[in-house]
Amino acid sequence: MSVSIPASWMPDANMRRIHVHWTAGRHKANATDLKSYHVLIEGDGTPRRGGCPISANDPARRKPGEPRANHTLNANSHSIGISLCCMFGAQERPFDAGAEPLTEAQWQSMIETVAILCKRYGIPVTPETVLTHAEVQPNLSIAQRNKWDITVLPFDRGTLGAQAVGDKMRREVAAALDTARPPLGQPPDSMKAPRFRVSGVAPSTLNFRRGPDGEIVGALPEGTRVERLGISDGWWQVRTPAGHIGWVWHSFLRAIN
């Protein structure tokens, strides 16, 4: 984990999704790029803060006259827009990445940035909540105009298509979450996730998994307090007191009032 995002870039807000784009511009962010997204990742992997605060995309927190980042057609409320500065002059078919292709350094930096934002805003890593612009139409059923960011990775031509690129991104974000720094500051009361306690597993422990029914990455002892971030059938995504995010089977959790 080498990226760090200042707390001031992540004001309190009710954010539910992260959309990852490319700018179709140069490796350096220009004024138009900065106006359109919350965070930009330049060609060498440097994060830049966009011109609109993340909270401006939360209708309840937007201040009068404050500009909102209009990064996704009809899907800007409660969504964070991240963009990789690249792909100027690129062409989809036949594929030509142009002179300023998406780099591996900016992909890596984006993965870490998304993990930090997921942790800060309690956003679960699912195809409906952490996705590329190219996945907005298929995954959210919100029509877009032939957006192909990101369906191809110039540094990894074996991963092709919106779903393959999106799945790779989510796998890597989930792995990065294990090492992401704990959130800076506490979310406001209105955003607090429901809280539970591990119950009924002693003398054993509750398996803590990377995904629903996924690889076991830890063990929660009886009595451990967790926050619930997401649900997938009987599997719940939870955050531990140490800030780790993973999945557990729901029937060993009791609500805390």
Ligand SMILES: [Zn+2]
């Ligand atoms: Zn886009």
